Amino acid sequence: LAKTTQPISMDSYEGQEVNITCSHNNIATNDYITWYQQFPSQGPRFIIQGYKTKVTNEVASLFIPADRKSSTLSLPRVSLSDTAVYYCLEGMDSSYKLIFGSGTRLLVRP
């Protein structure tokens, strides 16, 4: 079973900032939080990974509060090409399996 909870879908417009939040209610002390992006008929693509506070790269920012019970992926100034499914993952489960959650379908409109 997935360990994370995230919204099923989100809509946005070009140029806006999009924030997608994921719940990690049972995150383990050593778990890292990772986000992936997937376009139709392609494999998921790694976006960003963090443990706590804030991480930023050329694509996105990841905010993780002190209690680490949630994480927020921030996409600045989205474009139509950011329309995709976004998955958050945390570590592995007790069987050492990396389980994908249900994902958030982001639709960016003109």
Next chain:
Amino acid sequence: DTEVTQTPKHLVMGMTNKKSLKCEQHMGHRAMYWYKQKAKKPPELMFVYSYEKLSINESVPSRFSPECPNSSLLNLHLHALQPEDSALYLCASSQDFYQESSYNSPLHFGNGTRLTVT
């Protein structure tokens, strides 16, 4: 473009056929994975190889047989599949796979093989 190459991109096979899916990476990664993805669903883990040894078999039916000939190659042999096995089969690799740690080095996915079983 991805650094994990999967062939073929598309495959149509009958239920009595034997076919193989191939995956290759040249990033020096020591862990390789097979995932299965049905339409509008998240990827589901099937197998994990770490240092060319099978580490995880997620109770996958024996009609799917993985093989890791060397650290750069991963195959998935298919035999006597059912129509419900039709899906996108994704290969991934990562630098390491440490079962003792919750840290997981990021996965690098190929673009998959779209399999249709008739």
